[in-house]
Amino acid sequence: MTQDHIAFCGKIVQNGNINAAYIEFPFSTEEVYGKKGQVKIKVLFDNQIEYRGTLAKMKSNCHILGVTQEIRTKLGKSFGDEVWVKIWEDKEERIVEIPEDVQMVFNENVQAKEMFEAMSYTHRKEYIRWIVEAKKTETRENRKVKMIEMILAGKKGI
Structure with a gap:
């Protein structure tokens, strides 16, 4: 991952009553990336777990980043815990390797x-x-x- 990243400490928030979670993106995507809609990103959680995802505005006041159960398990974290987040805009083509x-x-x-x-x-x-x-x-x-x-x-x- 290149430089030009944004880093912040985010809280893992449970989505309703289901086993799904997200972190609120505390910046304006329009100011940072020049985009109001979804932004494809690369993420590094706690300087150890890499992830490719999307910042999306989903009936929320700000853009959010989904945090999968797999990532939470690898981090040893759950709802309410804080996690260090580094985000880069992902401009690479996303390719699915087909067996x-x-x-x-x-x-x-x-x-x-x-x-x-x-x-x-x-x-x-x-x-x-x-x-x-x-x-x-x-x-x-x-x-x-x-x-x-x-x-x-x-x-x-x-």
Whole structure:
């Protein structure tokens, strides 16, 4: 990650009553990045955990940064805890690595492949992660079939 970052201490806030969390971005994205909407970013939490995400304004007074359960677990932190945050604007293209066996399925289903490629980075990443995280070969195969069905049905994410 390059210089030109913003650093601050943020509090991990629980989103409602669900197991989801965010940190409020204490600056104006318009002043910092020249953008009012979503801003793609790279983050370093507590100088140890890297993450690529988005600053988004979601029915809130300010932009927020989602903090996944995986990140909270790695940090050993929970709702209400403070975390040191360094943020860089992410200008790199976001590429989802597609495993060879999944690519073969897409080669047999051109329409699904085109629909998949038109999806956002996040939705593509979710589908591929869902398949890759299968513990059994049978589950992986079933998920590839299900993914094609879901994409063709217009479902954008898992």
